[in-house]
Amino acid sequence: MVVKHETKTMTGNDAASYAALYAKPEVIAAYPITPQTTIVENLSRYVDEGKLDAEFIIVESEHSALAACMGAAWSGVRTFTATSSQGLLYMAENVFWTGYGRLPIIMPVVNRCLAPGWNIWPDFQDSMAFRDAGWIQMYTKNNQEVFDTTLQAFKISESKDIALPSMPCLDGFIISHTSGQVQLPTPEDAYEFIGPYSDPIIEIDVDNPWAFGAMTGPEQYSKNRKDLIVAMERAKKKIVSVHKEFEERFGRSYGNGLVEPYGDDVADLTIVSLGTIGDETHEAVDRLNEEGLNVNALRVRTFRPFPEEDIVEFAKENHKLLVIDRSASFGHAGQLGIEVEAVLKRNKVDTPVIGIIRGLGGEDVPYTKIMDDAKESLKG
Amino acid sequence: MSNEKNTAERIRLDLMIEVIQISRGGSGGVTGAKILAEAAMYEGLDAQAIPKYGSERRGAAVEAYLRFDTKPIRVHSPVYYPQHALVLDASLLDRIDVDKVDKDGVIIINSNEVPESLKGSGRTIALVDASRISRELGLILSGFTLVNMTMLGAFVKGTEIVSLDNLLKAIENYWGEKRAPKNMEAAKRAYEETKVVIA
Numbered sequence: 001m002v003v004k005h006e007t008k009t010m011t012g013n014d015a016a017s018y019a020a021l022y023a024k025p026e027v028i029a030a031y032p033i034t035p036q037t038t039i040v041e042n043l044s045r046y047v048d049e050g051k052l053d054a055e056f057i058i059v060e061s062e063h064s065a066l067a068a069c070m071g072a073a074w075s076g077v078r079t080f081t082a083t084s085s086q087g088l089l090y091m092a093e094n095v096f097w098t099g100y101g102r103l104p105i106i107m108p109v110v111n112r113c114l115a116p117g118w119n120i121w122p123d124f125q126d127s128m129a130f131r132d133a134g135w136i137q138m139y140t141k142n143n144q145e146v147f148d149t150t151l152q153a154f155k156i157s158e159s160k161d162i163a164l165p166s167m168p169c170l171d172g173f174i175i176s177h178t179s180g181q182v183q184l185p186t187p188e189d190a191y192e193f194i195g196p197y198s199d200p201i202i203e204i205d206v207d208n209p210w211a212f213g214a215m216t217g218p219e220q221y222s223k224n225r226k227d228l229i230v231a232m233e234r235a236k237k238k239i240v241s242v243h244k245e246f247e248e249r250f251g252r253s254y255g256n257g258l259v260e261p262y263g264d265d266v267a268d269l270t271i272v273s274l275g276t277i278g279d280e281t282h283e284a285v286d287r288l289n290e291e292g293l294n295v296n297a298l299r300v301r302t303f304r305p306f307p308e309e310d311i312v313e314f315a316k317e318n319h320k321l322l323v324i325d326r327s328a329s330f331g332h333a334g335q336l337g338i339e340v341e342a343v344l345k346r347n348k349v350d351t352p353v354i355g356i357i358r359g360l361g362g363e364d365v366p367y368t369k370i371m372d373d374a375k376e377s378l379k380g
Numbered sequence: 381m382s383n384e385k386n387t388a389e390r391i392r393l394d395l396m397i398e399v400i401q402i403s404r405g406g407s408g409g410v411t412g413a414k415i416l417a418e419a420a421m422y423e424g425l426d427a428q429a430i431p432k433y434g435s436e437r438r439g440a441a442v443e444a445y446l447r448f449d450t451k452p453i454r455v456h457s458p459v460y461y462p463q464h465a466l467v468l469d470a471s472l473l474d475r476i477d478v479d480k481v482d483k484d485g486v487i488i489i490n491s492n493e494v495p496e497s498l499k500g501s502g503r504t505i506a507l508v509d510a511s512r513i514s515r516e517l518g519l520i521l522s523g524f525t526l527v528n529m530t531m532l533g534a535f536v537k538g539t540e541i542v543s544l545d546n547l548l549k550a551i552e553n554y555w556g557e558k559r560a561p562k563n564m565e566a567a568k569r570a571y572e573e574t575k576v577v578i579a
Binding site: 173174179181 | 413414417418421426427428429430431433434453454455456457458460
């Protein structure tokens with residue numbers, strides 16, 4: 001299929017705003033926080049200029065922002081917000097309520113570390129704190145992927161067989177405020193790809209009143225959570241199929257949508273990472289290969305649901321994994337490293353895993369540093 | 381990050397070109413970098429403009445970085461070993477480690493004359509009195525002389541990474557019909573007045 005594209009120079013936050021604009025959400029409620037602010041500034045401007053026919057609800061906090069989105073989502077309309085860091089923490093109660101309530105709200109999280117010390121730079125501690133909240137989480141490597149992933153998120157989350165919220169994650173500043181080139185489809189093509197949100201699993205209907213959030217006994221409660229586990233499992237297939245449909249229509253892809261392998265199929269060392277470190281790793285892999293070192297890479301694009309099968313398949317064929325985390329579970333290790341080790345163990349794959357933590361609070365992780373870490377890992 | 385090839389050769393060899401910019405908060409440096417990235421896009425290049433955020437405020441030194449490549453850019457770090465340096469305020473020159481700037485690169489400075497610290501260095505310097513040009517055109521906001529568009533004209537003259545036409549197109553696109561003419565005029569005048577000298 002041949003589609004019309006226009007390439008523009010824009011920041012990663014602009015790319016997220018364009019995806020939201022093209023998806024035509026009916027309700028947006030948001031509260032500004034660095035480095036997310038420009039996403040909702042753009043959207044409020046689109047609404048003001050009449051480019052976007054949405055209800056833009058101005059609220060006094062992030063907690064209220066998500067609460068307003070929840071109400072809107074319950075009424076069966078497409079809903080969008082965005083946040084970062086302390087703002088995401090302030091939303092916490094409603095983040096879990098949204099996930100466990102199966103409300104398909106799309107909320108880019110512009111990753112920024114958590115205080116103290118006061119710091120506006122990126123790491124993944126904020127979104128990782130919500131890995132168990134029942135949200136789909138996809139980590140992006142550049143501005144283009146922010147647009148593509150945010151657009152795909154609407155189609156994935158709003159499917160009736162999924163009904164889960166999505167958190168496209170983008171590294172604060174490194175993506176959010178850096179200008180780069182983004183290929184945009186026409187608004188019509190983009191909207192046609194995701195279609196209207198026409199079949200919600202829950203819809204407030206004043207002619208047919210229901211109680212929401214009522215007391216739920218253990219039997220029903222555990223059934224609901226088990227449904228959520230199953231929906232997450234289904235979401236894996238949905239992410240792959242939506243990603244494939246996107247590729248056929250727009251000609252861009254990121255591995256299979258769950259993981260993005262890079263380099264040779266088999267290597268002495270595989271570098272596994274998330275976000276822009278994954279992009280920087282591609283540069284490191286090429287340079288290591290030029291030096292005669294046998295290294296490849298696997299970027300985990302989808303962290304929730306966790307792509308167990310893909311990681312296991314890749315690890316099985318390879319000799320050693322170096323997992324780079326940009327966050328920590330204090331008292332244990334980096335979250336990605338922990339989970340990679342867990343799925344290998346569960347599947348009886350004995351490929352050794354080395355876990356390291358890099359880039360906290362915006363600490364720079366240049367490809368030279370990744371090359372050094374890879375060389376060190378090859379030795380041991 | 382290698383420093384051994386000049387701009388034309390780097391583009392021919394598909395090598396990345398990296399630039400450091402230093403300006404004062406309020407003078408439009410971040411906007412300028414973004415417009416330059418867009419101009420490079422019109423040139424058919426992949427380009428990145430990275431503003432360095434932190435405790436930036438009016439009058440403080442603000443760094444930004446640019447990358448240009450014929451291939452998609454996969455590097456996201458700040459620029460440590462630039463080919464060129466763009467200095468929007470000559471008094472901030474000492475904030476840049478000139479030794480890390482490619483010796484065959486160009487240092488573009490908002491000044492009439494080669495700064496004392498670079499005299500006899502053998503470095504290629506592009507000089508223009510951007511502050512005067514901007515003042516003459518009335519490009520002043522809240523007491524700050526906006527030298528960003530003016531210095532882009534000098535950058536284009538000094539480095540030839542993008543053409544003047546593509547720069548003007550990017551400026552026009554950013555500022556729109558009403559505000560573009562003055563900004564385009566600033567870039568054009570700087571382009572004409574920039575002198576490239578060996579210090």
